[in-house]
Amino acid sequence: MTINLVNNKFLNDLSVQASAAGVARSLLIQNTDNTNAASHAKLQITTGGASGGDPYLSISTTASSASVGLDNSLADTFKIASSATVETTTNLGVLGGNVVRPLQPAFRAYRNAAADNVTGNGAWYSIIYDVENFDQNSDYSTATGIFTAPITGNYYLSTGLVLNGCDEAVLVNIGIVTTSLAYYQPFGGCTGGHYIGSHVSVVAPMTAGDTAYVRCAAVGEESNRDDMRVTEGIENFFCGYLLQ
Amino acid sequence: MTITSLNNLFPSGTMTVTKSTAGATTSATISHSDNTNTASTSSIKLSTGGANAGDSFISVTNGVANYSYGLDNTDTDAFVISESTSPGTTNSARCDADGSWTYPSNSAFSVNTNGADAADVTGNDTIYTPHLDTAIFNAGADYDLGTHTYTVPVSGVYLFAGAIALTGGANLYWCIVHFTRNGSFVVEGLQGFDPTANTICANISHIYKYDAGDTATMSLRAGIALKTADFAGNVNNSYFMGALVA
Numbered sequence: 001m002t003i004n005l006v007n008n009k010f011l012n013d014l015s016v017q018a019s020a021a022g023v024a025r026s027l028l029i030q031n032t033d034n035t036n037a038a039s040h041a042k043l044q045i046t047t048g049g050a051s052g053g054d055p056y057l058s059i060s061t062t063a064s065s066a067s068v069g070l071d072n073s074l075a076d077t078f079k080i081a082s083s084a085t086v087e088t089t090t091n092l093g094v095l096g097g098n099v100v101r102p103l104q105p106a107f108r109a110y111r112n113a114a115a116d117n118v119t120g121n122g123a124w125y126s127i128i129y130d131v132e133n134f135d136q137n138s139d140y141s142t143a144t145g146i147f148t149a150p151i152t153g154n155y156y157l158s159t160g161l162v163l164n165g166c167d168e169a170v171l172v173n174i175g176i177v178t179t180s181l182a183y184y185q186p187f188g189g190c191t192g193g194h195y196i197g198s199h200v201s202v203v204a205p206m207t208a209g210d211t212a213y214v215r216c217a218a219v220g221e222e223s224n225r226d227d228m229r230v231t232e233g234i235e236n237f238f239c240g241y242l243l244q
Numbered sequence: 245m246t247i248t249s250l251n252n253l254f255p256s257g258t259m260t261v262t263k264s265t266a267g268a269t270t271s272a273t274i275s276h277s278d279n280t281n282t283a284s285t286s287s288i289k290l291s292t293g294g295a296n297a298g299d300s301f302i303s304v305t306n307g308v309a310n311y312s313y314g315l316d317n318t319d320t321d322a323f324v325i326s327e328s329t330s331p332g333t334t335n336s337a338r339c340d341a342d343g344s345w346t347y348p349s350n351s352a353f354s355v356n357t358n359g360a361d362a363a364d365v366t367g368n369d370t371i372y373t374p375h376l377d378t379a380i381f382n383a384g385a386d387y388d389l390g391t392h393t394y395t396v397p398v399s400g401v402y403l404f405a406g407a408i409a410l411t412g413g414a415n416l417y418w419c420i421v422h423f424t425r426n427g428s429f430v431v432e433g434l435q436g437f438d439p440t441a442n443t444i445c446a447n448i449s450h451i452y453k454y455d456a457g458d459t460a461t462m463s464l465r466a467g468i469a470l471k472t473a474d475f476a477g478n479v480n481n482s483y484f485m486g487a488l489v490a
Contacts, residue, residue: 008254010261014272022281027274027288031257034293037318040330041290041300049307053269057288057302062279068313069304076309078325078336094311094336097327097349098384100400104490108451134453136401136490156403156489158450162434188436194417194468196436201405201449234422234432239451241401241490244345 045069056086105137105150106241115228120169120221127161127214127228129238140238146213147240149206156243157204159214162197162235163226166190170220176200176238179210189220195229203243214238290314301331351384351397352487360477366466367413367473371422373463374408374475376484387486393461394486396454401490405449408464409481411442413473419466421446426458444473445481451489460486 018025033039045055056069056079065084071077078094079086082103093100109129118125128145140147149155161174169189176183183202190196196218204212218226229235261272278284290300301314309327316324316331325337327349335348355376365372377389387394396402408421420434433448444466454460462484466473476482 008256008259010259010272011263012261013263013270014261015275016273017275017277019277020284021278022283024283024285024287025274025276026286027272028291029289030291031297032293034295034297036297038298039293040298041292042303042330043288043290043301044303044305046304047306048264052306055304055306057304068302070306070309070311072306072308076306078304078309078311078327092337094325094327095398097334097336098351098398098400098488099337099347099349100398100488101490102400104401106401106451106490108453134401156451160431160433160448160450162432166436190417190436192417194436195434196418197434199433199448234429235434237431237450241451243489 047072054086058084060084103136104242105139105155106239107135107137107140107147108133108237108239109135109140109142110233110238111228111230111236112233114230117223117225118228119163119216119218120166120224120226122217122219123224124215124217127216127236127238129214129236131233133239144213145238146211147238149208149210149212149242151242152208153206154243155204155206155212155240156201157212157238157240158199158201159238160197160199160235161214161216162195162229163216163218164195164229165225165227166194166196166218166221167192168220168222169196169218169226172196172198172216172218174198174200174214174216176202176204176212176214178204178206178212180205180207189218197229197235212240292317299331303329305329349384350488351386352485353382353384353387353394354380354483354485355382355387355389355392356380356479356483357477359479361411362475362477363412364471365473365475366410366419366464366471367416367469368471369465369467370471371463371465372475373461374482376462376482378479380485393459396456396458396460398488399455400453400488401451402454402460402486403449403451403489404460404462404484404486405447406462406484407445407447407482408462409443409445409476409478410464410466410473411444411476413442413444413466413469415469416444416466416473417468419444419446419464419473421448421462421464423448423450423452424459424461424463425452425454427461443476
Protein backbone atom coordinates (compact mmCIF):
# COMPACT_ATOMS: atom_id res chain seq x y z
CA MET A 1 0.00 0.00 0.00
CA THR A 2 1.25 3.42 -0.92
CA ILE A 3 0.16 6.35 1.24
CA ASN A 4 0.67 9.62 -0.53
CA LEU A 5 -1.45 11.81 1.70
CA VAL A 6 0.56 14.46 3.54
CA ASN A 7 -0.99 17.25 5.60
CA ASN A 8 -4.37 16.62 3.95
CA LYS A 9 -2.74 16.88 0.54
CA PHE A 10 -3.01 14.16 -2.04
CA LEU A 11 0.28 14.36 -3.90
CA ASN A 12 -1.20 12.49 -6.82
CA ASP A 13 -4.66 12.22 -8.32
CA LEU A 14 -7.60 11.44 -6.07
CA SER A 15 -10.17 8.89 -7.13
CA VAL A 16 -13.38 7.83 -5.41
CA GLN A 17 -14.73 4.73 -7.12
CA ALA A 18 -17.55 2.28 -6.55
CA SER A 19 -19.72 -0.11 -8.50
CA ALA A 20 -22.49 -1.05 -6.05
CA ALA A 21 -25.80 -0.91 -7.91
CA GLY A 22 -28.30 1.62 -6.58
CA VAL A 23 -25.88 3.28 -4.19
CA ALA A 24 -24.82 6.89 -4.75
CA ARG A 25 -21.17 7.84 -4.57
CA SER A 26 -20.24 11.37 -3.67
CA LEU A 27 -17.59 13.81 -2.59
CA LEU A 28 -19.11 16.06 0.04
CA ILE A 29 -17.70 19.46 0.95
CA GLN A 30 -19.66 20.62 3.93
CA ASN A 31 -19.58 23.54 6.33
CA THR A 32 -22.20 23.11 9.05
CA ASP A 33 -21.83 26.51 10.69
CA ASN A 34 -24.93 28.67 10.38
CA THR A 35 -23.83 31.77 12.27
CA ASN A 36 -21.41 33.51 9.91
CA ALA A 37 -21.94 34.59 6.30
CA ALA A 38 -18.29 33.82 5.57
CA SER A 39 -18.78 30.12 6.38
CA HIS A 40 -18.62 28.97 2.77
CA ALA A 41 -18.34 25.51 1.23
CA LYS A 42 -15.97 25.76 -1.71
CA LEU A 43 -14.46 23.52 -4.34
CA GLN A 44 -11.53 25.30 -5.93
CA ILE A 45 -9.91 24.23 -9.18
CA THR A 46 -6.64 25.96 -10.00
CA THR A 47 -4.01 25.75 -12.71
CA GLY A 48 -0.58 27.30 -12.86
CA GLY A 49 -0.97 30.43 -14.98
CA ALA A 50 -1.25 31.80 -18.50
CA SER A 51 1.01 29.06 -19.88
CA GLY A 52 -0.71 26.27 -17.98
CA GLY A 53 -3.84 24.25 -18.66
CA ASP A 54 -7.56 24.71 -18.05
CA PRO A 55 -9.25 24.56 -14.64
CA TYR A 56 -12.60 22.88 -15.13
CA LEU A 57 -15.23 20.51 -13.80
CA SER A 58 -16.04 17.60 -16.10
CA ILE A 59 -19.31 15.66 -15.86
CA SER A 60 -19.92 12.55 -17.91
CA THR A 61 -21.90 9.40 -18.41
CA THR A 62 -20.90 6.78 -20.93
CA ALA A 63 -23.20 8.53 -23.40
CA SER A 64 -22.43 12.23 -23.04
CA SER A 65 -20.19 14.80 -21.40
CA ALA A 66 -20.32 18.36 -20.16
CA SER A 67 -17.65 20.59 -18.68
CA VAL A 68 -17.57 23.94 -16.88
CA GLY A 69 -14.51 26.10 -16.40
CA LEU A 70 -11.92 28.38 -17.98
CA ASP A 71 -10.49 27.94 -21.49
CA ASN A 72 -6.87 29.06 -21.25
CA SER A 73 -6.46 28.96 -25.02
CA LEU A 74 -9.39 31.30 -25.69
CA ALA A 75 -8.59 34.40 -23.67
CA ASP A 76 -9.53 32.69 -20.38
CA THR A 77 -13.19 32.54 -21.41
CA PHE A 78 -15.49 30.95 -18.85
CA LYS A 79 -17.38 28.19 -20.63
CA ILE A 80 -20.15 25.68 -20.24
CA ALA A 81 -19.45 23.06 -22.90
CA SER A 82 -21.17 19.89 -24.07
CA SER A 83 -17.88 18.03 -24.20
CA ALA A 84 -15.43 16.38 -21.81
CA THR A 85 -13.10 19.42 -21.89
CA VAL A 86 -13.84 23.12 -22.22
CA GLU A 87 -11.72 23.52 -25.35
CA THR A 88 -13.91 21.44 -27.69
CA THR A 89 -17.23 23.28 -27.79
CA THR A 90 -18.85 26.41 -26.36
CA ASN A 91 -22.49 26.20 -25.39
CA LEU A 92 -22.22 29.27 -23.19
CA GLY A 93 -19.25 31.58 -22.92
CA VAL A 94 -18.56 34.60 -20.71
CA LEU A 95 -15.99 37.12 -21.91
CA GLY A 96 -15.68 40.59 -20.47
CA GLY A 97 -18.96 40.06 -18.64
CA ASN A 98 -20.87 39.35 -21.85
CA VAL A 99 -22.63 36.01 -22.18
CA VAL A 100 -22.60 34.48 -25.68
CA ARG A 101 -24.28 31.27 -26.84
CA PRO A 102 -22.77 30.24 -30.20
CA LEU A 103 -24.92 27.11 -30.49
CA GLN A 104 -28.24 28.74 -29.58
CA PRO A 105 -30.73 28.21 -32.42
CA ALA A 106 -30.59 31.47 -34.40
CA PHE A 107 -30.88 32.18 -38.12
CA ARG A 108 -31.20 35.00 -40.62
CA ALA A 109 -31.87 34.69 -44.36
CA TYR A 110 -32.74 37.10 -47.14
CA ARG A 111 -34.20 37.03 -50.63
CA ASN A 112 -31.50 37.48 -53.25
CA ALA A 113 -32.98 36.01 -56.43
CA ALA A 114 -35.46 38.08 -58.41
CA ALA A 115 -39.11 37.17 -57.84
CA ASP A 116 -41.35 39.02 -60.26
CA ASN A 117 -45.13 39.00 -60.60
CA VAL A 118 -45.64 37.20 -57.31
CA THR A 119 -48.81 38.91 -56.12
CA GLY A 120 -51.06 41.93 -56.69
CA ASN A 121 -54.46 40.38 -57.40
CA GLY A 122 -54.87 38.43 -54.21
CA ALA A 123 -52.39 35.61 -54.77
CA TRP A 124 -50.58 34.46 -51.63
CA TYR A 125 -46.84 34.21 -52.16
CA SER A 126 -44.83 32.05 -49.75
CA ILE A 127 -41.41 33.63 -49.67
CA ILE A 128 -38.29 31.49 -49.91
CA TYR A 129 -35.32 33.44 -48.57
CA ASP A 130 -32.60 31.80 -50.59
CA VAL A 131 -29.41 33.06 -48.92
CA GLU A 132 -28.49 32.62 -45.26
CA ASN A 133 -26.55 35.22 -43.31
CA PHE A 134 -26.13 32.63 -40.55
CA ASP A 135 -27.91 29.56 -39.18
CA GLN A 136 -26.33 28.46 -35.90
CA ASN A 137 -28.23 25.18 -35.55
CA SER A 138 -29.14 24.48 -39.20
CA ASP A 139 -32.86 24.90 -38.55
CA TYR A 140 -33.73 27.02 -41.63
CA SER A 141 -34.04 25.66 -45.16
CA THR A 142 -33.09 27.87 -48.11
CA ALA A 143 -34.86 25.32 -50.32
CA THR A 144 -38.28 25.62 -48.65
CA GLY A 145 -38.13 28.89 -46.71
CA ILE A 146 -39.20 27.04 -43.56
CA PHE A 147 -37.73 27.35 -40.07
CA THR A 148 -38.26 24.25 -37.90
CA ALA A 149 -38.10 24.69 -34.13
CA PRO A 150 -35.52 22.24 -32.73
CA ILE A 151 -36.89 22.32 -29.18
CA THR A 152 -40.01 23.61 -27.45
CA GLY A 153 -39.73 27.23 -26.36
CA ASN A 154 -40.55 30.84 -27.15
CA TYR A 155 -38.97 32.17 -30.34
CA TYR A 156 -38.37 35.71 -31.58
CA LEU A 157 -39.31 35.81 -35.28
CA SER A 158 -39.06 38.85 -37.53
CA THR A 159 -39.56 39.58 -41.22
CA GLY A 160 -39.42 42.59 -43.52
CA LEU A 161 -41.16 42.97 -46.87
CA VAL A 162 -40.73 45.44 -49.71
CA LEU A 163 -42.69 45.15 -52.97
CA ASN A 164 -42.33 47.33 -56.03
CA GLY A 165 -44.42 47.88 -59.11
CA CYS A 166 -47.61 48.55 -57.15
CA ASP A 167 -50.00 50.66 -59.22
CA GLU A 168 -53.42 50.02 -57.82
CA ALA A 169 -52.96 47.81 -54.75
CA VAL A 170 -55.41 48.80 -52.05
CA LEU A 171 -54.15 46.39 -49.41
CA VAL A 172 -50.99 44.41 -48.75
CA ASN A 173 -50.74 41.68 -46.13
CA ILE A 174 -47.60 40.10 -44.70
CA GLY A 175 -47.58 37.31 -42.16
CA ILE A 176 -45.40 34.89 -40.24
CA VAL A 177 -47.22 31.56 -40.27
CA THR A 178 -46.35 29.10 -37.50
CA THR A 179 -47.86 25.67 -36.97
CA SER A 180 -50.13 26.90 -34.20
CA LEU A 181 -50.82 30.52 -35.17
CA ALA A 182 -50.33 33.03 -37.97
CA TYR A 183 -49.34 36.65 -37.31
CA TYR A 184 -50.48 39.06 -40.07
CA GLN A 185 -49.83 42.75 -40.61
CA PRO A 186 -52.19 44.24 -43.22
CA PHE A 187 -51.33 47.72 -44.42
CA GLY A 188 -52.47 50.25 -47.01
CA GLY A 189 -51.73 50.02 -50.70
CA CYS A 190 -50.01 52.47 -53.01
CA THR A 191 -50.15 53.92 -56.48
CA GLY A 192 -47.75 55.09 -59.13
CA GLY A 193 -45.48 52.06 -59.28
CA HIS A 194 -43.68 52.93 -56.05
CA TYR A 195 -42.33 50.82 -53.23
CA ILE A 196 -44.45 49.53 -50.42
CA GLY A 197 -43.37 47.61 -47.38
CA SER A 198 -43.84 46.66 -43.76
CA HIS A 199 -42.46 44.30 -41.15
CA VAL A 200 -43.65 41.90 -38.47
CA SER A 201 -41.86 40.90 -35.25
CA VAL A 202 -43.34 38.45 -32.78
CA VAL A 203 -42.49 36.19 -29.86
CA ALA A 204 -44.06 32.88 -30.86
CA PRO A 205 -44.48 29.76 -28.70
CA MET A 206 -43.35 26.77 -30.71
CA THR A 207 -43.26 23.07 -29.93
CA ALA A 208 -40.32 21.02 -31.12
CA GLY A 209 -40.93 20.25 -34.80
CA ASP A 210 -43.27 23.20 -35.36
CA THR A 211 -42.54 25.26 -38.44
CA ALA A 212 -42.60 28.92 -39.41
CA TYR A 213 -42.55 30.64 -42.79
CA VAL A 214 -43.47 34.01 -44.31
CA ARG A 215 -46.07 34.80 -46.92
CA CYS A 216 -47.57 37.95 -48.42
CA ALA A 217 -50.44 39.04 -50.65
CA ALA A 218 -51.40 42.30 -52.38
CA VAL A 219 -54.97 43.02 -53.45
CA GLY A 220 -56.37 45.41 -56.06
CA GLU A 221 -54.06 45.12 -59.06
CA GLU A 222 -55.37 44.03 -62.45
CA SER A 223 -53.10 41.00 -62.19
CA ASN A 224 -50.43 39.46 -59.99
CA ARG A 225 -47.75 41.81 -61.29
CA ASP A 226 -46.08 43.06 -58.10
CA ASP A 227 -42.42 42.11 -57.56
CA MET A 228 -40.19 41.38 -54.61
CA ARG A 229 -37.59 44.12 -54.28
CA VAL A 230 -34.22 42.44 -53.92
CA THR A 231 -31.64 45.23 -53.92
CA GLU A 232 -28.57 44.02 -52.02
CA GLY A 233 -30.73 41.64 -50.03
CA ILE A 234 -31.47 44.07 -47.22
CA GLU A 235 -35.21 44.62 -47.63
CA ASN A 236 -36.75 41.14 -47.63
CA PHE A 237 -35.52 38.99 -44.78
CA PHE A 238 -36.62 36.41 -42.22
CA CYS A 239 -34.82 35.83 -38.93
CA GLY A 240 -35.33 34.35 -35.49
CA TYR A 241 -33.79 32.81 -32.43
CA LEU A 242 -34.72 30.78 -29.38
CA LEU A 243 -35.50 33.43 -26.79
CA GLN A 244 -36.22 31.17 -23.81
CA MET B 245 3.58 12.70 7.82
CA THR B 246 0.13 13.61 9.13
CA ILE B 247 -2.88 11.54 8.25
CA THR B 248 -6.07 13.27 9.35
CA SER B 249 -8.52 11.25 7.32
CA LEU B 250 -10.85 9.35 9.63
CA ASN B 251 -13.55 7.10 8.22
CA ASN B 252 -13.24 8.98 4.93
CA LEU B 253 -13.74 12.33 6.70
CA PHE B 254 -11.28 15.20 6.71
CA PRO B 255 -12.29 16.91 9.97
CA SER B 256 -9.96 19.86 9.46
CA GLY B 257 -12.20 21.00 6.63
CA THR B 258 -9.58 21.18 3.91
CA MET B 259 -8.41 18.59 1.45
CA THR B 260 -6.06 19.37 -1.39
CA VAL B 261 -5.06 17.44 -4.47
CA THR B 262 -1.89 18.94 -5.86
CA LYS B 263 0.96 18.21 -8.23
CA SER B 264 2.90 20.16 -10.82
CA THR B 265 3.93 17.70 -13.50
CA ALA B 266 4.12 19.58 -16.81
CA GLY B 267 1.64 18.31 -19.38
CA ALA B 268 -0.23 16.09 -16.92
CA THR B 269 -3.73 16.73 -15.57
CA THR B 270 -4.31 16.86 -11.84
CA SER B 271 -7.66 15.27 -11.14
CA ALA B 272 -10.10 14.34 -8.43
CA THR B 273 -12.44 11.72 -9.83
CA ILE B 274 -15.81 10.59 -8.50
CA SER B 275 -16.67 7.49 -10.47
CA HIS B 276 -19.46 4.94 -10.39
CA SER B 277 -19.11 2.07 -12.83
CA ASP B 278 -22.50 0.38 -12.31
CA ASN B 279 -24.79 0.55 -15.33
CA THR B 280 -27.79 -1.39 -14.06
CA ASN B 281 -29.54 1.00 -11.66
CA THR B 282 -30.51 4.66 -12.17
CA ALA B 283 -29.77 5.34 -8.50
CA SER B 284 -26.10 4.57 -9.12
CA THR B 285 -25.17 8.24 -9.21
CA SER B 286 -21.88 9.99 -8.67
CA SER B 287 -21.77 13.58 -7.46
CA ILE B 288 -19.88 16.37 -5.80
CA LYS B 289 -21.98 18.01 -3.14
CA LEU B 290 -21.35 21.44 -1.66
CA SER B 291 -23.29 22.18 1.49
CA THR B 292 -23.42 25.07 3.95
CA GLY B 293 -25.16 25.38 7.28
CA GLY B 294 -28.26 27.43 6.51
CA ALA B 295 -29.69 30.87 5.87
CA ASN B 296 -27.14 32.58 8.13
CA ALA B 297 -24.13 30.79 6.67
CA GLY B 298 -21.99 31.34 3.57
CA ASP B 299 -22.17 30.34 -0.09
CA SER B 300 -21.84 26.92 -1.71
CA PHE B 301 -19.78 27.33 -4.84
CA ILE B 302 -17.07 26.16 -7.21
CA SER B 303 -14.20 28.48 -7.99
CA VAL B 304 -12.03 28.14 -11.10
CA THR B 305 -8.84 30.10 -11.62
CA ASN B 306 -5.84 29.83 -13.88
CA GLY B 307 -3.77 32.59 -12.35
CA VAL B 308 -5.11 35.09 -14.88
CA ALA B 309 -8.90 34.97 -14.65
CA ASN B 310 -11.18 34.04 -11.77
CA TYR B 311 -14.75 32.81 -12.07
CA SER B 312 -17.08 31.21 -9.56
CA TYR B 313 -20.48 29.61 -9.82
CA GLY B 314 -22.88 28.45 -7.15
CA LEU B 315 -25.49 29.68 -4.71
CA ASP B 316 -25.27 33.24 -3.37
CA ASN B 317 -26.66 33.15 0.14
CA THR B 318 -26.90 36.94 0.37
CA ASP B 319 -28.83 37.19 -2.91
CA THR B 320 -31.91 35.08 -2.04
CA ASP B 321 -29.91 31.92 -2.79
CA ALA B 322 -29.74 32.69 -6.51
CA PHE B 323 -27.51 30.51 -8.68
CA VAL B 324 -24.95 32.83 -10.22
CA ILE B 325 -21.93 32.80 -12.48
CA SER B 326 -19.59 35.53 -11.28
CA GLU B 327 -16.41 37.00 -12.70
CA SER B 328 -14.73 36.85 -9.29
CA THR B 329 -13.40 34.39 -6.73
CA SER B 330 -16.76 34.14 -4.95
CA PRO B 331 -20.42 34.43 -6.02
CA GLY B 332 -22.17 37.77 -5.95
CA THR B 333 -19.41 40.05 -7.16
CA THR B 334 -19.67 41.02 -10.86
CA ASN B 335 -22.38 38.55 -11.86
CA SER B 336 -22.43 37.56 -15.53
CA ALA B 337 -25.48 35.30 -15.25
CA ARG B 338 -28.08 34.86 -12.54
CA CYS B 339 -30.90 32.35 -12.11
CA ASP B 340 -33.36 33.12 -9.33
CA ALA B 341 -35.39 30.63 -7.33
CA ASP B 342 -38.20 30.81 -9.90
CA GLY B 343 -35.85 29.74 -12.69
CA SER B 344 -35.63 33.11 -14.46
CA TRP B 345 -32.25 33.82 -16.08
CA THR B 346 -30.78 37.29 -16.46
CA TYR B 347 -27.42 38.44 -17.78
CA PRO B 348 -26.62 41.57 -15.76
CA SER B 349 -23.34 42.42 -17.51
CA ASN B 350 -24.45 41.88 -21.11
CA SER B 351 -24.05 44.78 -23.49
CA ALA B 352 -27.38 46.48 -24.28
CA PHE B 353 -28.57 50.00 -25.02
CA SER B 354 -31.65 52.06 -25.75
CA VAL B 355 -31.43 55.66 -26.93
CA ASN B 356 -33.82 58.29 -28.21
CA THR B 357 -33.74 61.94 -29.13
CA ASN B 358 -33.31 64.98 -26.92
CA GLY B 359 -36.68 66.29 -28.11
CA ALA B 360 -35.34 68.69 -30.71
CA ASP B 361 -36.57 68.56 -34.31
CA ALA B 362 -34.12 68.76 -37.22
CA ALA B 363 -35.38 70.68 -40.25
CA ASP B 364 -35.09 69.73 -43.91
CA VAL B 365 -33.02 66.58 -43.42
CA THR B 366 -34.38 64.44 -46.27
CA GLY B 367 -37.22 64.04 -48.73
CA ASN B 368 -35.00 63.78 -51.80
CA ASP B 369 -33.41 60.42 -50.80
CA THR B 370 -30.72 62.12 -48.67
CA ILE B 371 -29.43 59.79 -45.94
CA TYR B 372 -29.67 61.34 -42.47
CA THR B 373 -28.26 60.03 -39.17
CA PRO B 374 -30.55 61.26 -36.39
CA HIS B 375 -29.12 62.66 -33.18
CA LEU B 376 -30.08 59.89 -30.79
CA ASP B 377 -28.11 61.23 -27.86
CA THR B 378 -30.27 60.50 -24.82
CA ALA B 379 -29.70 57.11 -23.19
CA ILE B 380 -32.56 55.23 -21.55
CA PHE B 381 -29.90 52.67 -20.61
CA ASN B 382 -26.43 51.89 -21.90
CA ALA B 383 -25.19 48.72 -20.20
CA GLY B 384 -21.52 48.27 -21.00
CA ALA B 385 -21.29 51.89 -22.25
CA ASP B 386 -20.82 50.58 -25.79
CA TYR B 387 -23.10 53.18 -27.41
CA ASP B 388 -21.34 56.51 -28.00
CA LEU B 389 -23.85 59.31 -27.45
CA GLY B 390 -21.61 61.78 -29.31
CA THR B 391 -21.14 59.80 -32.52
CA HIS B 392 -24.45 57.88 -32.31
CA THR B 393 -22.51 54.68 -32.85
CA TYR B 394 -22.70 51.33 -31.07
CA THR B 395 -19.45 49.35 -30.95
CA VAL B 396 -19.88 45.61 -30.48
CA PRO B 397 -17.88 44.34 -27.46
CA VAL B 398 -17.77 40.61 -28.31
CA SER B 399 -18.60 38.51 -31.35
CA GLY B 400 -22.17 37.21 -31.26
CA VAL B 401 -25.76 37.60 -32.41
CA TYR B 402 -27.32 41.00 -31.69
CA LEU B 403 -30.94 42.15 -31.74
CA PHE B 404 -31.59 45.68 -33.00
CA ALA B 405 -34.85 47.63 -33.16
CA GLY B 406 -35.55 51.19 -34.21
CA ALA B 407 -38.14 53.66 -35.44
CA ILE B 408 -38.16 57.14 -36.96
CA ALA B 409 -40.76 59.78 -37.71
CA LEU B 410 -40.68 62.62 -40.23
CA THR B 411 -42.97 65.62 -40.56
CA GLY B 412 -43.49 68.41 -43.04
CA GLY B 413 -42.62 66.52 -46.19
CA ALA B 414 -44.76 67.04 -49.24
CA ASN B 415 -45.40 64.44 -51.92
CA LEU B 416 -43.38 61.78 -50.16
CA TYR B 417 -44.12 58.22 -51.21
CA TRP B 418 -41.89 56.27 -48.86
CA CYS B 419 -39.41 56.52 -46.02
CA ILE B 420 -36.81 54.02 -44.88
CA VAL B 421 -34.96 53.32 -41.64
CA HIS B 422 -31.60 51.49 -41.98
CA PHE B 423 -29.24 49.69 -39.65
CA THR B 424 -25.58 49.40 -40.60
CA ARG B 425 -22.63 47.13 -39.90
CA ASN B 426 -19.31 48.93 -40.30
CA GLY B 427 -20.99 51.60 -42.42
CA SER B 428 -22.82 49.28 -44.83
CA PHE B 429 -26.58 48.81 -44.76
CA VAL B 430 -27.58 45.36 -43.52
CA VAL B 431 -31.33 45.88 -43.23
CA GLU B 432 -33.94 48.45 -44.11
CA GLY B 433 -37.52 48.96 -43.02
CA LEU B 434 -39.58 50.71 -45.68
CA GLN B 435 -43.01 52.20 -45.35
CA GLY B 436 -45.03 53.49 -48.27
CA PHE B 437 -47.50 56.35 -47.89
CA ASP B 438 -50.27 58.38 -49.29
CA PRO B 439 -48.32 61.35 -50.73
CA THR B 440 -50.69 63.82 -49.08
CA ALA B 441 -49.81 62.63 -45.58
CA ASN B 442 -47.93 65.10 -43.40
CA THR B 443 -46.35 62.69 -40.90
CA ILE B 444 -44.59 59.53 -42.00
CA CYS B 445 -42.73 56.89 -40.06
CA ALA B 446 -40.85 53.62 -40.42
CA ASN B 447 -39.60 50.92 -38.08
CA ILE B 448 -37.73 47.61 -38.17
CA SER B 449 -36.21 44.98 -35.90
CA HIS B 450 -33.95 42.04 -36.72
CA ILE B 451 -30.98 39.99 -35.51
CA TYR B 452 -27.57 40.01 -37.14
CA LYS B 453 -24.12 38.60 -36.43
CA TYR B 454 -21.40 41.09 -35.52
CA ASP B 455 -17.74 40.59 -34.68
CA ALA B 456 -16.00 42.25 -31.75
CA GLY B 457 -15.16 45.84 -32.71
CA ASP B 458 -17.81 46.11 -35.43
CA THR B 459 -19.97 49.22 -35.38
CA ALA B 460 -23.72 49.67 -35.79
CA THR B 461 -25.69 52.82 -36.52
CA MET B 462 -29.22 53.81 -37.53
CA SER B 463 -30.04 56.22 -40.32
CA LEU B 464 -33.02 57.17 -42.48
CA ARG B 465 -34.05 58.60 -45.81
CA ALA B 466 -37.28 59.51 -47.62
CA GLY B 467 -38.29 60.30 -51.22
CA ILE B 468 -39.20 61.15 -53.89
CA ALA B 469 -39.69 64.89 -53.54
CA LEU B 470 -37.77 67.89 -52.17
CA LYS B 471 -35.47 67.98 -49.14
CA THR B 472 -38.12 69.52 -46.96
CA ALA B 473 -38.93 66.69 -44.56
CA ASP B 474 -38.10 67.32 -40.90
CA PHE B 475 -36.87 64.75 -38.41
CA ALA B 476 -39.40 64.61 -35.55
CA GLY B 477 -37.66 64.93 -32.23
CA ASN B 478 -40.52 63.53 -30.20
CA VAL B 479 -38.87 61.10 -27.77
CA ASN B 480 -41.69 58.61 -28.22
CA ASN B 481 -41.45 58.42 -32.02
CA SER B 482 -37.75 57.92 -32.81
CA TYR B 483 -35.47 55.46 -31.03
CA PHE B 484 -32.70 52.91 -31.52
CA MET B 485 -31.92 49.94 -29.29
CA GLY B 486 -29.84 46.80 -29.32
CA ALA B 487 -28.64 43.90 -27.20
CA LEU B 488 -26.39 40.86 -27.32
CA VAL B 489 -28.75 37.87 -27.45
CA ALA B 490 -26.69 34.80 -28.41
